[in-house]
Amino acid sequence: MTGQYALPEGFRELEQFVPTWVVSRSCDRATRRLDSSEEERVAFFNAARDLAAPALELLDKKPLSQLDEREQRLMDLMLSLVHVALAVEIQGDDEPRHARGARHVIITRASSDGPAS
């Protein structure tokens, strides 16, 4: 029975992060990072970092255009993990200072948003 789950099997530990970190556009993922607390970021990073390799391995099995809804959510989680990893692993306790400048640097187009209209 998988109907109650938002993500593919094998990623149950990440279910709790779906409401917060499944964000479909790059600009909004960057903003979500800036609006999050350190506790939120660390909890997500610690839970997800070792699951990135198996997640991408699963998702790489089909073209992006053929991902089902659960797989797409997992993809979006992995893309949010990109932004959170930079905050936790690279910026560390400098993230609040970093965020002040980052709010002025706006993602206007990203390959992850799909072809430009």
Add this chain to the structure above:
Amino acid sequence: MCCNLAGIERTGLKYFLEELLVTAKQSPQEQAARAADTAGLGTGPIPAGPYYRADYFELEREAVFRRTWLQIGHISELPAPGSFIVRPVEIADASILITHGRDGQVRAFHNVCTHRGTQLVAEAGGTRSRFSCPYHMWTFSDDGALRSAPDFERFYVDKSQCSLRKVAVEVCAGLVFINLDPEPEQGLRDFLGPIAQQLEQLPVASATTFSEYTYEIDANWKLTYDNFQENYHLRFIHPRSGEAAVGPQNPFGYPAKFGFQGPHRTQTIWSNPDAAPKPFQGFAFGKAFEAAMADGCNMTLAKDYYAIFPNFFMLGSPLNPFSHCVMPIAPGRSRGVIRLYWIGEDERASQRFAREYQMATARDIHAEDRAVIEAGQRGLQSGALSHIHLQEQEVLCRHLYHSVNDQVEAYKARLQSAGGTL
């Protein structure tokens, strides 16, 4: 292997080999000093006024930005006949319409209706082969010709005299450049010189799409641009994100080499061979490397930086192939546009993940620079300093100042000899 130079005494080859040996024995600091000397740029302080004064900005408008090739887009933005983009060039008070015509030609025009000067197209881009002015419905085709205008028989002019005003446009390595001079002094390839061929080897030349982020900043365009021409600040402004570009053997991140080609300049970024990425960062870089290899990119140019006069630069890295254009808006206001170029749309999850990581990494670093650039502008425009001091590594900043100022002085001389107007 040894080489006997006696037989080629006084030949160009000998000098070339000596140059290689001298360069190899020099520290990065020594190479920087040598470059400063050989470029004839001097070592004295630079006037502070050009970084904030309104009268100098006005001179730059006329002497540089209305007479120089300016990067304004990428050919992937005009993928098919009917595609168009509109881009502002604030320093020239201009809006430029660039079209991909049904005949395959890329053309650029002032985005100005030739009836009473109304701005013709409001959108930033799209697909359309006819452009109608909202005011009185004058309608132009994508080659700029006036096709129709209501009640035109009552005007006192021929339609052939009412085409959109052309702007020179050329493409190199996929990069679209315009020149606002009605009769540019030289074509784009002559302007770029040998850099044109180098750009054509970079991922940008094959790119079909890009990611982009932008910022506006309360700082002069040269002050903003200069921040990205020196690594002196890395240790202090990017202590975490800039670790790979400094190290015990090169604590201030001197470039491995740099050079000057007319108003343009190049450098090869030094990277610390002992720098170890953080675990997740290493994982993401691995994915980026796999994607770049799949695209068949040339890693030998990975650390090369190409600064195209006046306000554009490009890094050659296939992992992180980005350009940065700093558009002047006002003496103390600029807009930065950063693009990372990709070959093909995202096809697989790992590729999408890697591209997002590369873009977010570059954005983090640029975000860190903003506050200190604005602080520099506030200090300079207080007028407290008559001059600023540039050290060896900042020779690229010195070169930009001189390249701009040479054109400003030449313009002033022409203006004087022409009796005040050009």
